[in-house]
Amino acid sequence: MLGLLAAMAVAEEPAVDQKLLRTRYRSGEETLRAFAPLAAAMHSSIVKLAVDDETVALGAVVDASGLVLTKASEIRPGKLTCWLANEMQVGAELVRVAEEDDVALVRVHAPGLKPVQWADSEVHVGQWAITTGIAPTPHAVGIVSALPRRIRPQRAFIGVQFDFSTSGTTIEHVLEGLGAEKAGLKPGDIIKAVNDTAVTNRAQVVEMLRDFRAGQTVKLRVGRDEVQFDAQVSMMAPNDEVLGAELYPQPGPDRFTGERSQRAEGFEQVIEHDTVLQPWLCGGPLVNLDGKAIGLNIARVGRVSTYALPAGLVKQILKRLQSSPHPGAPLDTITR
Numbered sequence: 121m122l123g124l125l126a127a128m129a130v131a132e133e134p135a136v137d138q139k140l141l142r143t144r145y146r147s148g149e150e151t152l153r154a155f156a157p158l159a160a161a162m163h164s165s166i167v168k169l170a171v172d173d174e175t176v177a178l179g180a181v182v183d184a185s186g187l188v189l190t191k192a193s194e195i196r197p198g199k200l201t202c203w204l205a206n207e208m209q210v211g212a213e214l215v216r217v218a219e220e221d222d223v224a225l226v227r228v229h230a231p232g233l234k235p236v237q238w239a240d241s242e243v244h245v246g247q248w249a250i251t252t253g254i255a256p257t258p259h260a261v262g263i264v265s266a267l268p269r270r271i272r273p274q275r276a277f278i279g280v281q282f283d284f285s286t287s288g289t290t291i292e293h294v295l296e297g298l299g300a301e302k303a304g305l306k307p308g309d310i311i312k313a314v315n316d317t318a319v320t321n322r323a324q325v326v327e328m329l330r331d332f333r334a335g336q337t338v339k340l341r342v343g344r345d346e347v348q349f350d351a352q353v354s355m356m357a358p359n360d361e362v363l364g365a366e367l368y369p370q371p372g373p374d375r376f377t378g379e380r381s382q383r384a385e386g387f388e389q390v391i392e393h394d395t396v397l398q399p400w401l402c403g404g405p406l407v408n409l410d411g412k413a414i415g416l417n418i419a420r421v422g423r424v425s426t427y428a429l430p431a432g433l434v435k436q437i438l439k440r441l442q443s444s445p446h447p448g449a450p451l452d453t454i455t456r
Contacts, residue, residue: 178404
């Protein structure tokens with residue numbers, strides 16, 4: 121009887137809904153509101169950049185005079201303006217670009233901006249990673265999922281096939297329409313050096329070219345008969361019809377990835393975090409619970425994967441961007 125009564129009592133209790141409310145998801149309204157004080161403290165240190173009135177990126181204030189760092193590849197030609205937390209839209213101008221790092225220095229014409237404070241401590245897997253903007257609550261929160269590491273660029277080629285009968289650097293075939301053909305290279309040519317570094321076998325050439333992105337130019341020292349000459353060859357990322365999918369397989373599209381940043385590879389160092397960001401939310405700071413920036417969001421790379429340049433690297437990039445000529449001079453592109 122006691123067992124029967126207990127079973128009846130349990131049956132009369134209302135069922136508990138185990139489904140988590142969407143507002144309490146990590147990107148839900150209630151969760152984001154918990155980080156509102158942190159977002160409020162960052163308002164004067166973040167801007168929203170627009171080109172022809174279309175939002176393209178966030179930016180991190182690095183100097184009270186109005187200097188801002190952002191993601192360079194999102195700043196396309198057009199009228200550049202900036203939205204502030206007080207809902208004012210002000211003018212802005214592109215000052216300089218660090219192309220290798222995809223970082224741009226922008227001057228915003230607004231007073232009262234507060235520079236971001238960069239974290240000095242190391243990041244740890246599992247720590248909070250918060251992307252704030254000029255809104256009352258953060259755009260997204262997540263955690264650090266991988267420690268700083270290098271991300272190589274997407275594979276690009278000069279457009280030659282080597283003679284595989286030897287280990288040397290003799291060109292057997294020049295692919296039509298790629299950089300080598302346009303630079304005048306021919307079958308039988310021998311590559312002697314890449315960017316003034318001597319090479320003796322094709323493995324060296326392949327490894328050295330692996331770090332160049334499509335659109336970049338490499339200098340090849342070429343031997344032809346008894347003559348040597350320099351050739352400027354543009355790196356290109358052709359489709360499978362040009363290269364042959366079997367010879368040079370390229371990564372296929374991932375239908376679960378969603379919209380990726382225009383440039384999502386080729387970074388010296390990145391922190392990876394599992395925050396879901398749209399490409400236009402890159403360019404601003406990634407902050408910890410102390411309100412200090414642990415990095416600069418630089419690329420949306422997957423469905424739940426975003427890269428950020430570590431704070432230490434960002435400070436080095438800023439130092440290079442602020443070197444002579446002084447910011448305010450005509451637009452320039454710098455290299456390491």
